[in-house]
Amino acid sequence: xxxxxxxxxxxxxxxxxTFWRVAGILALILAVGVAGFFAAGRPGVERGRAHVARILVxxxxxxxxxxxxxxxxxxxxxxxxxxxxxxxxxxxxxxxxEELFRNIRALAAKKPVVAFVDGTAxxxxxxxxxxxxxxxxxDTSLVGSIGVLFQYPDMTGLLDHVGVKxxxxxxxxxxxxxxxxxxxxxxxxxxxxxxxxxTYAWFKRLVQERRRMTEAELATVSTxxxxxxxxxxxxxxxxxxxxERDAVAWLEREKGVRQDLPVRTWEPRGDRDFSxxxxxxSGADLFGLGGLGATLRQASAAADKARLDGLLALWQPTEK
Numbered sequence: 001x002x003x004x005x006x007x008x009x010x011x012x013x014x015x016x017x018t019f020w021r022v023a024g025i026l027a028l029i030l031a032v033g034v035a036g037f038f039a040a041g042r043p044g045v046e047r048g049r050a051h052v053a054r055i056l057v058x059x060x061x062x063x064x065x066x067x068x069x070x071x072x073x074x075x076x077x078x079x080x081x082x083x084x085x086x087x088x089x090x091x092x093x094x095x096x097x098e099e100l101f102r103n104i105r106a107l108a109a110k111k112p113v114v115a116f117v118d119g120t121a122x123x124x125x126x127x128x129x130x131x132x133x134x135x136x137x138x139d140t141s142l143v144g145s146i147g148v149l150f151q152y153p154d155m156t157g158l159l160d161h162v163g164v165k166x167x168x169x170x171x172x173x174x175x176x177x178x179x180x181x182x183x184x185x186x187x188x189x190x191x192x193x194x195x196x197x198x199t200y201a202w203f204k205r206l207v208q209e210r211r212r213m214t215e216a217e218l219a220t221v222s223t224x225x226x227x228x229x230x231x232x233x234x235x236x237x238x239x240x241x242x243x244e245r246d247a248v249a250w251l252e253r254e255k256g257v258r259q260d261l262p263v264r265t266w267e268p269r270g271d272r273d274f275s276x277x278x279x280x281x282s283g284a285d286l287f288g289l290g291g292l293g294a295t296l297r298q299a300s301a302a303a304d305k306a307r308l309d310g311l312l313a314l315w316q317p318t319e320k
Contacts (some may be wrong), residue, residue: 026097026229031061036224040126049079049262049285050079050080050081050258050260051079051080051133051261051263051264052079052080052082052083052248052251052257052261052262052263052264053074053077053080053082053083053084053111053199053216053263053264053265053266054083054084054086054244054263054264054265054266054267055067055070055071055083055084055085055086056076056086056088056267056268057085057086057088057089057100057125057128058087058088058089059088059089060090060091060092061089061091061092061093061096061100061125061128062090062092062093062096062261063093063095063096063123064096064098064099064100064268066268066269067100067103067268068103068264069268069269070267070268070269071103071104071106071107072106072107073266074107074111075106075107075109075110075111076110076111081111081112081257081258081261082111082112082113082114082248082249082251082255082257082261083111083112083113083114084109084114084115084116084130084227084244084247084251084263085104085113085114085115085116085132086116086118086121086244087115087116087117087118087119087120087121087125087128087129088117088118088119088121088125089121089124089125089128090121090122090123090124090125090145091122091123091124091125091126091127091145092123092124092149093124094124094199094203095299097123097124097127097128097190098122098127099132100124100127100131101127101128101130101206104128104130104131106313107143108131108132108133111182112134112174112251112254112255112257113131113132113133114132114134114135114136114137114248114250114251115128115130115131115132115136115247116130116135116136116137116243116244116247117136117137117143117229117238118130118138118140118141118244119136119138119141119142120141120142120143121135121137121141121142121143122142122143122144122145122226123145123146123147126143126144126145126146126207126237127203127206130144130206130207130210130211131210131211132280133248134239134240134247135237135238135239135252136238136239136241136242136244136247136250137229137232137238137241137242138229138241138243138273139228139229139230139241140227140228140229141228141229142226142227142228142237142267143226143227143228143229143232143237144204144221144225144226144227144232144235144237145224145225145226146204146221146223146224147200147203147223147224148196148199148200148203148205148223149196150195151160151195152178152179152194153180154183154184155180155241156180156182156183164226164263166179166182168182173185173187173188177191177192178192179284181313193207203222204218204222207221207222211236211237212236213236217235217236220235221235221237223234223305229241234246236295244263245257248263272293273287
């Protein structure tokens with residue numbers, strides 16, 4: 001039977017072991033975070049070796065200065081031989097999509113650029129795709145949805161039900177229209193339709209110019225519907241079907257990019273790079289823990305919420 005002193009010694013030993021275990025875990029987290037911090041400070045973790053840069057355009061598209069800065073860095077890098085814009089996006093704001101289009105065109109003036117539709121390139125996502133000089137899509141990907149949307153809620157029925165009335169004093173009849181607090185007047189609806197039509201015409205001009213379509217071909221694809229990548233080839237929405245490897249092969253074949261170069265993902269620098277999630281994810285990549293890095297990036301992305309203001313070039317499959 002153990003005496004009191006032996007029991008006390010065991011307890012002290014157990015506390016010491018617990019302390020060093022916790023200290024070791026914290027040290028590992030710190031090391032991963034610091035490694036991620038320094039990795040995040042280098043756009044795309046560029047190491048001076050020639051490579052093809054991969055730029056991801058995922059999720060809802062909005063104005064993004066960090067992505068604009070990234071494209072500038074890619075364009076100025078002597079290590080980048082070509083660029084793959086990997087797209088999986090239902091679109092977003094028209095202004096954000098326009099900005100992204102212009103940034104890709106500026107990048108294409110410096111580096112050969114190909115688009116790869118990895119899942120969806122609809123609405124603003126398709127505007128992104130046509131900024132490249134060649135589009136490769138998976139057979140079952142979704143492309144198109146050429147159209148513009150302006151949505152706002154109508155809460156008049158709810159307000160009537162609860163007995164609330166919203167008064168407004170305006171400088172002109174069309175000020176602050178539309179409003180969800182009252183029915184939209186015919187004049188306001190007509191004014192909004194003009195705005196939507198003007199932006200829609202801009203979208204169609206962009207598609208026609210970039211995809212070299214006739215008026216009849218444009219009319220067929222600009223109904224707002226989406227098409228599969230397979231359907232998109234004869235419709236001239238897509239140039240070829242395949243994988244990212246096929247997109248890189250086009251750069252090699254048509255743009256003289258050296259064969260068998262590694263493809264490296266470039267990620268935007270910015271405030272988010274200093275978050276614990278992002279730093280640890282970059283560090284996990286450096287330590288060969290790709291699965292952990294992906295999980296941490298998903299957690300970081302879940303913390304960000306896109307704000308959508310103004311006109312939308314956005315595919316909404318749940319809309320009725």
